[in-house]
Amino acid sequence: MRSPTLPRRLVHLATAAALVLAAALTMLSPLAGTARAAGGLEQITGFGSNPGNLSMYAYEPAGLPAGAPLVVAMHGCTQSATDYHTHSGWQKFADAWGFAVVYPQTSSANNSLSCFNWFDPNDDTRGKGEAASVIQMVDHAAAQYGTDRSRIFLTGLSAGGGMTADLLAAYPDVFAGGAVNSGPP
Structure with missing residues (x-):
């Protein structure tokens, strides 16, 4: 089995980095873990x-x-x-x-x-x-x-x-x- 091509590896790496960044931003948010209003207009x-x-x-x-x-x-x-x-x-x-x-x-x-x-x-x-x-x-x-x-x-x-x-x-x-x-x- 051949290893993934370089562009495919970059896509996988970029996806993983984006997921880690999103998780970090969620944890750092001052509102993380608080309940949200439903509808609420x-x-x-x-x-x-x-x-x-x-x-x-x-x-x-x-x-x-x-x-x-x-x-x-x-x-x-x-x-x-x-x-x-x-x-x-x-x-x-x-x-x-x-x-x-x-x-x-x-x-x-x-x-x-x-x-x-x-x-x-x-x-x-x-x-x-x-x-x-x-x-x-x-x-x-x-x-x-x-x-x-x-x-x-x-x-x-x-x-x-x-x-x-x-x-x-x-x-x-x-x-x-x-x-x-x-x-x-």
Whole structure:
């Protein structure tokens, strides 16, 4: 029987190294061995004056330590915060890496397709409308979860991506970074 070829040996070695690294990272995680919340998406009311007429939903992993990051995840048109939470994978990552997630939600009262109004200066400008509501959510969540304010991130899909770009431009003092997924240019 011939020995495996060099490329095959490298694949086996790389796979073994990846498994060892994954096990080590799991053991080193500050949340290792703690129970995770099942589902756990919570609607939050009273987060501020809410000039953009948005709803706030949040997910907090069990055992979230003080100083953990916060991710704001914005849904696309015709979606809801619940849809995005259920199908985006953010809960899995929040559980694995120890951060809270805030899901702003718009509605057909704001936009007939339930899109964030990333194109409207009354909603996408610092201190106005939907943009101001999202910042009120961030402030509320950061206080509630003891978030490290230098580790607040923002992401969005489609129209949520458009609003993500607007918020990153309008509030560079709030967000450490962000990513637009399938959003407008």
